Amino acid sequence: MTDTNQTSPQRAPLDAQRAIDFARSELFERTFKEGMGLVEETAAYLDGPGRASSKRLSRAAALAYAGESMRLTTRLMQVASWLLVQRAVRDGEIQLAEASSEKYRLISREPQPTSSFAGSDELPEALKSLIIRGGAIYERVRRLDETMYEGGEEPANVVSNQMALLHQAFAR
Numbered sequence: 001m002t003d004t005n006q007t008s009p010q011r012a013p014l015d016a017q018r019a020i021d022f023a024r025s026e027l028f029e030r031t032f033k034e035g036m037g038l039v040e041e042t043a044a045y046l047d048g049p050g051r052a053s054s055k056r057l058s059r060a061a062a063l064a065y066a067g068e069s070m071r072l073t074t075r076l077m078q079v080a081s082w083l084l085v086q087r088a089v090r091d092g093e094i095q096l097a098e099a100s101s102e103k104y105r106l107i108s109r110e111p112q113p114t115s116s117f118a119g120s121d122e123l124p125e126a127l128k129s130l131i132i133r134g135g136a137i138y139e140r141v142r143r144l145d146e147t148m149y150e151g152g153e154e155p156a157n158v159v160s161n162q163m164a165l166l167h168q169a170f171a172r
Contacts, residue, residue, distance in 0.1 A: 016096050019148040023090035031144070032087065035079045035137050042076055042130050053124040064119035065127065072131050075138045082106045082141055106138075106145040 022028055046069055054065045085104045088094045098104070 019096055019100070020089065022144070022148055023086045028086060028090070031137075031140065032083050035076075035083050035141065038130075038133060038137055039076045039080050042072060042134065045126055045130060046073070050124065050127060053126070057122055058119065060119035061122035062119070065123055068120075068123065068127065068131055072127075072134045076134050078106055079134075079138055079141050082145060100149045105149060106142050 050065075050069070054062055054069075057065055082104070085094065085099050089096050089099045
């Protein structure tokens with residue numbers, strides 16, 4: 001068991017106030033509603049019209065449909081889980097230190113699938129739309145997770161850094 005008070009070399013110190021403020025914010029409420037709504041919409045589609053549509057697809061498209069619907073469902077369940085953990089922090093059901101542990105983090109960094117694979121052009125437009133929207137909410141939540149639990153420092157000003165290096169190099 002690791003000591004949760006120590007900061008690993010890869011992770012910046014947790015900004016507890018920022019994480020708690022976010023969980024209480026209007027942004028969180030909107031993200032929560034959007035994420036959970038998309039989970040419900042996707043489930044309804046895959047159980048209803050999507051199931052009917054998938055039966056009319058070619059073999060290659062049916063395989064693409066199965067793979068993409070599984071990927072979409074997995075990503076949305078990760079988003080829903082993360083959102084529920086943040087709500088639990090807000091409501092005092094779990095401690096922030098617990099929420100920041102790796103088991104509750106949105107750590108999957110798999111790249112977005114390529115848009116061109118066997119059968120992908122035959123996928124129903126409704127599924128394509130859900131995939132795009134699911135990818136967008138996943139990326140938004142992933143960035144929020146990084147900002148809240150990896151320190152979220154402001155990015156360095158690249159131009160100022162380069163100017164300082166040039167000044168240092170030629171100021172002899």
